[in-house]
Amino acid sequence: MTLDIGGHRVDLPPMDQLGFFAGLGVLAAVGLVEWPIAIAIAVGHELARSRHGRALREFGEAMEEA
Numbered sequence: 001m002t003l004d005i006g007g008h009r010v011d012l013p014p015m016d017q018l019g020f021f022a023g024l025g026v027l028a029a030v031g032l033v034e035w036p037i038a039i040a041i042a043v044g045h046e047l048a049r050s051r052h053g054r055a056l057r058e059f060g061e062a063m064e065e066a
Helices: 015-029 035-049 051-065
Strands: 002-005 008-011
Touching: 015 035
Parallel strands: none
Antiparallel strands: 002 008
């Protein structure tokens, strides 16, 4: 889905992805999950679903070098 906000184009993820992130945000907002944990889960989820896993491989390589 694409939104036009004030002349800026914003590409949103698919609806199931938005639902996941919204649910995670609600869990963090009510205190069932700490914010840093919610952010880590969201980043991990996004890395895992990235096309061809390129971002995940790059992240793994960076962690190996650290």
